[in-house]
Amino acid sequence: MIDPFANNHQSMQIGELVIENQQDKITIYGDIDLMLDASGYQQAQQLHELTTKIMQAFDKGAPYSSDAPESKKNDDQQDKKIDNPFL
Template identity: 35%
Template sequence: MSDKKQGFVPYANEADVVAVGKLMIENRLDRITISGDVDLTADKAGLARARKLQALLGGIVATLEGMSLPDELPPPAVGEVDNPFN
């Protein structure tokens, strides 16, 4: 079954990105990156955005609670690559 049918599955892949307003929630295998902003306005549209954000964060928390977690992840490995334009 594809992730599109299942929805956003936290920590399942390096591809899924969900937008809530201008807030981007990016899936990774070892982290979820949240960037941007969203206005949770006092109207039906704001309520819909708040519910979507709540469901996403609830899924992330539930996944983390079901994992065996280290105290802290090591920093990502950073390397250099040759300039492809030279």
């Protein structure tokens, strides 16, 4: 389970749903089919736990501010040109 908004390197997957953690946002993409069986129940529990943790992070954090760091500013890549190692 990720720690919402805590870092820029955690990710997790529930079914085909991918959740990527960053300090200023959570990115969720993909899809998930929740079947009415044990597997569906487990995935629903994971979604519930994740959304609960995200809401708790909002409750703990300062009011929503535009002063928060942007993910692109925290990116490892610095727009530097490098030689293509495959040429």
